[in-house]
Amino acid sequence: MDYDVIIIGAGVTGCAVARELSRYRLRIAVLDKNWDIGEGTSKANSGIVHAGFDAMPGSLKAKLNVSGSQMMPSLAKALGIPFMQNGSLVVALSKDDRLHLDELFERGLKNGVKGLRILSRNEALEMEPNLSDKTAGALFAPTGGIICPFRLTSAMAESACINGVTFLLRTNVSSVSRTDEGFRLDAIRYDEFDPEGDRDITLSSYCVINAAGLYADRFHNMMSEDKLTITPRKGEYCLLDVTAGRHVGRTVFRMPSALGKGILVSPTIHGNLLVGPTATDLADKEGTFTTASGLAAVNAPEASAVKNLPMKEVITSFAGLRPCGDRGDFV
Ligand SMILES: Cc1cc2nc3c(=O)[nH]c(=O)nc-3n(C[C@H](O)[C@H](O)[C@H](O)COP(=O)(O)OP(=O)(O)OC[C@H]3O[C@@H](n4cnc5c(N)ncnc54)[C@H](O)[C@@H]3O)c2cc1C
Structure with a gap:
């Protein structure tokens, strides 16, 4: 052997x-x-160490997400690489969203995510003044973090x-x-x-x-006889200069949908600002090119839950492909 x-x-x-x-x-x-x-x-991803409130309770994804989030501070220290628990916010932009916020909160509790809190509109805006004017409330997860994935x-x-x-x-x-x-x-x-x-x-x-x-x-x-199909789901991003890096301090999500977590805005561990990703299913597993329509979607004024994004500070764009399995959970 x-x-x-x-x-x-x-x-x-x-x-x-x-x-x-x-x-x-x-x-x-x-x-x-x-x-x-x-x-x-x-x-080519968001570089977020997710807190673990989004995955379905009881799923392997929920279990690994929460234990991974708990392991990351000591793992990053052992590896000698920067990691920051900057916290994350899921922002409700309507009354409907506000109801889903409670569901997400309950899911997070079931998954064992520590420190979750629902914030009123005022509390959320106090924490992040650049949130959308439509902000109706937010879920705050202090254990969410950022890292350089490479x-x-x-x-x-x-x-x-x-x-x-x-x-x-x-x-x-x-x-x-x-x-x-x-x-x-x-x-x-x-x-x-x-x-x-x-x-x-x-x-x-x-x-x-x-x-x-x-x-x-x-x-x-x-x-295996139990056949599996993995479909690439493209996510396109814009990366902004460090001069825009403090536009938000936390990772700011919109309410997640069936296609994923939506366009987020986050500082990166290197001090830049990241805006994206989109979510488009493809056939091509090598299709990591950006597209005009994808970048237009990232640049659309109401794409994220953050206002006045300084998109003139974009220094580059890129795309990554999520491996989406047909089981709805990790395998
Ligand atoms: C847009 C986007 C945003 C994301 N955001 C986040 C996030 O914020 N946080 C998070 O935790 N995750 C995020 N993810 C998911 C995360 O990026 C992936 O789960 C993770 O990178 C998968 O790592 P991997 O090692 O399994 O796959 P890969 O990094 O794809 O590695 C697989 C490797 O296998 C090699 N390989 C394939 N076929 C062969 C072959 N025939 N022979 C030899 N080698 C082969 C490839 O070259 C590749 O290097 C995101 C993904 C995308 C696309």
Whole structure:
């Protein structure tokens, strides 16, 4: 056997698993088709460490979200990376929204989120003066936080690497199959400079961990009769200069809908201001380009629950693809 454990995917999931398993005497390899770690969804998201009030009580997502939020302060400290519990607000912009706020509050309590509070319009505006004039109240979650998602991923990869984990980048896994002892993985190892130099390789291991993000359904379906479909849901953003970074102090959400958490406005851990994401289902798992319509939706005056956004301070835009499974929960 080449390895005890092979992890497919060097995103935040694969790197976290690699770091955790590197505490044991195991021969571990992380394989990724890209030239660097964290080049998938893990580098293009909101960077929010959610408090955990949104996930359905009893779901795996709720359980992992709340325990992840509780672990993050000590994890960030151990990794030596910046993390801030800046708190988050879900803002009700109508009477209907205000009723849903109570539901969200109850859900949060059931999920075990600490410190949740419903704020009146005045309390919310006192906390964040740039909230919309339509603000009817807000749910405040003091445990919501912000982090740099790429730094989190790279710090966990570095820690795993120091502890002896092998990272095989430029390694595109094409198939996984069972053998008598464990698993066989066939892959293409890309040459760094010359496509002529690409070569087929075969690896073996006792255990395979599928952390392939948007492509996790492919490997799952090679092994299981219980077929899974993952659909990419694009989210587009505008990132504003640090001069706009204090427009809000907390992460400000609108009321979530079936398509997700809506356009949020948040300071980033680097002091910029982030506005987005949109939510559009696609067929293309590589479609991380921004679109005129997506950026127009982010820039629309009433897109978020924050007023007077200084959109002239936009310094860049980007898009990420959420891996949306067909089960409504983590698998
Ligand atoms: C718009 C948006 C906003 C989000 N906001 C937040 C947020 O605020 N907070 C939060 O917690 N989460 C957020 N998320 C979700 C979060 O980004 C993802 O859950 C997370 O990044 C998934 O990490 P991953 O490691 O599972 O997947 P990925 O980061 O996609 O990693 C999978 C890796 O597998 C590799 N891979 C795939 N196929 C193969 C193959 N055949 N061979 C080898 N390697 C392969 C890929 O190259 C990739 O590097 C958001 C996502 C989006 C898109």
